[in-house]
Amino acid sequence: MANLILGTETERKFLVHDGWPRQAPGRLIRQGYFPAASGITLRVRWTESRGTITVKTPVVAGTRWEAEYPIPPEQAEALLGLCPLRPVEKFRHDWSEGGLHWEIDRFLGRHAGLCLAEVELMHPWQAVPKPAWVGEDVTRVQAFHNSVIARTESVMEVLSLWGRLRTAKPAGAGETFKGGKRAADIFPAAEFPRRVHVGPELRNLLHRWHSL
Structure with a gap:
């Protein structure tokens, strides 16, 4: 089993317009959240090939720290069953364009119809050339944070x-x-x-x- 992974995360999140690359390969993701200290996110994520437990700190100057520990998928699935809220289900498409790697989340289940794109940056001031299918920047909109989406029913x-x-x-x-x-x-x-x-x-x- 791999060791704990520590690092920083600087990302931006956008709405997605029609015309996005639906043919992009990807994977099914199920993730849930456990109660944590104020400002801290404690997430369990399942994919077919691996599971993870991730702790994220609040965002400061556009960046936050995160600690990720990989676990077997069956353990992640068991932990999801213990989450107080129903897991969020989505299919994450991977796409490279404009020199950046985009992760396009097509939500499923009770959130079907919602589609968001994330791009990870080297630093908070890095320019983001937006493809035509990328819409408004909603990085700071709490309604589109996955931990908030998990609390909604539709x-x-x-x-x-x-x-x-x-x-x-x-x-x-x-x-x-x-x-x-x-x-x-x-x-x-x-x-x-x-x-x-x-x-x-x-x-x-x-x-x-x-x-x-």
């Missing part, structure tokens, strides 16, 4: 959380989206505030989700 709950965090054009419950649905029909009634911030990226995601 894509719409993730988008609702993002909508409440936005500071773009406010939209009321009567705004109509593709298919004739109103914002009040999309966001859970119990959670829909009187005024929800809905920007262009959120509108596009909602339109695409309801056209599937």
